[in-house]
Amino acid sequence: MIACAHAQRLLPLLYDGELESPLRRELSRHVTDCSVCTRTVALLNRSQELLCQTIDDHIDDVDFSGFWQGVEAKLSQPPPFWRTRVSGWRESWLAFWSWRTPVWATAMAVIVLAAVQFLLPPSPQEQVTKSLVSENNQAQIESLSTSNPVLVWNEPTHHATVIWVGDESMEEQR
Amino acid sequence: MEQSDWELVRQCKSGDRQAFRELVERYQRKTVAIAFGIVHDREDALEVAQEAFAKAFTSIQKFKEEASFYTWLYRITVNLAIDRQRQKNRQPLLDRDDQGEGEGGGIEAMPDSADTDPFEKVKDKELGERIREALDELTPAHKAVILLREVEGLSYEEISDVLQCSRGTVMSRLHYARKKLQSRLRDDL
Ligand SMILES: [Zn+2]
Numbered sequence: 375m376i377a378c379a380h381a382q383r384l385l386p387l388l389y390d391g392e393l394e395s396p397l398r399r400e401l402s403r404h405v406t407d408c409s410v411c412t413r414t415v416a417l418l419n420r421s422q423e424l425l426c427q428t429i430d431d432h433i434d435d436v437d438f439s440g441f442w443q444g445v446e447a448k449l450s451q452p453p454p455f456w457r458t459r460v461s462g463w464r465e466s467w468l469a470f471w472s473w474r475t476p477v478w479a480t481a482m483a484v485i486v487l488a489a490v491q492f493l494l495p496p497s498p499q500e501q502v503t504k505s506l507v508s509e510n511n512q513a514q515i516e517s518l519s520t521s522n523p524v525l526v527w528n529e530p531t532h533h534a535t536v537i538w539v540g541d542e543s544m545e546e547q548r
Numbered sequence: 549m550e551q552s553d554w555e556l557v558r559q560c561k562s563g564d565r566q567a568f569r570e571l572v573e574r575y576q577r578k579t580v581a582i583a584f585g586i587v588h589d590r591e592d593a594l595e596v597a598q599e600a601f602a603k604a605f606t607s608i609q610k611f612k613e614e615a616s617f618y619t620w621l622y623r624i625t626v627n628l629a630i631d632r633q634r635q636k637n638r639q640p641l642l643d644r645d646d647q648g649e650g651e652g653g654g655i656e657a658m659p660d661s662a663d664t665d666p667f668e669k670v671k672d673k674e675l676g677e678r679i680r681e682a683l684d685e686l687t688p689a690h691k692a693v694i695l696l697r698e699v700e701g702l703s704y705e706e707i708s709d710v711l712q713c714s715r716g717t718v719m720s721r722l723h724y725a726r727k728k729l730q731s732r733l734r735d736d737l
Binding site for chain 1: 572580581594597602675679697698722
């Protein structure tokens, strides 16, 4: 005897005609005697009916009289220039190299690596440098992110502010 | 006697357009239905289906006869419909709203029929809207699976051939799509 929980999992397969006997026969017998499974099959049936009806209603309304002429019109359109070039290149490339997957995988890997490199947020050093762009003899630091000690002081004689970041390579002066 | 798809395909391969016309007439309705289920617009669906046939004819030499013609044709259709839908989704919302109001709009634009009961019409319209919403919540791949199974009646094997995925993927996508549809149509089931 098939358990109801197991039967429930198999019902879509039964409904879609994807089960072979004897399981199909056994399941069909269970459905006849089980109200839960009968309801599940009815649900599958009704939702299919509604979907088909909705699509059919629209397709019934379509005028197919000029359909073939539309296909012919598309057939007589010359392919775009770039497509001819690309497909020509592709054909010759494939004839030259038959290992398609590794080629594409390698190309994609290179593109992804390049994109990651390009899209990564700039390092703290770059952030400081970028935000120190001068305009009208003034500059604004919007953020400074570092784990090293930072010292800031004003030098009134030269109208300058000095910022020291505790790393030899990161000394900036204004 | 009606010629088989294979016989017609063989004639197409030797450049016979009349044979291809017969294949077009055989599959035009099904092809438009698949495209419509994905793009939700009659004009777009017609355009996609015609493009799919044109593409099928121009690449008929590449068609290997161990597969069936219609699964190959449906694959081209599904891919073109998905591309079309993506293009539409990239359009500004305002454009899309305008199109919805227009001629041959989305699923919500049910056909007018003089002898339809007005109450039934409203009910049908609401139902059509709910089905459209349910389909819209699905990814194109899920949409394609449920359409190919429920509307076109393809087997799992054929669907996996159309969508170039495993039978297990077909089963899990179908399960998910059905649950989604059933949850939207709870009151109508
Ligand atoms: Zn049961």
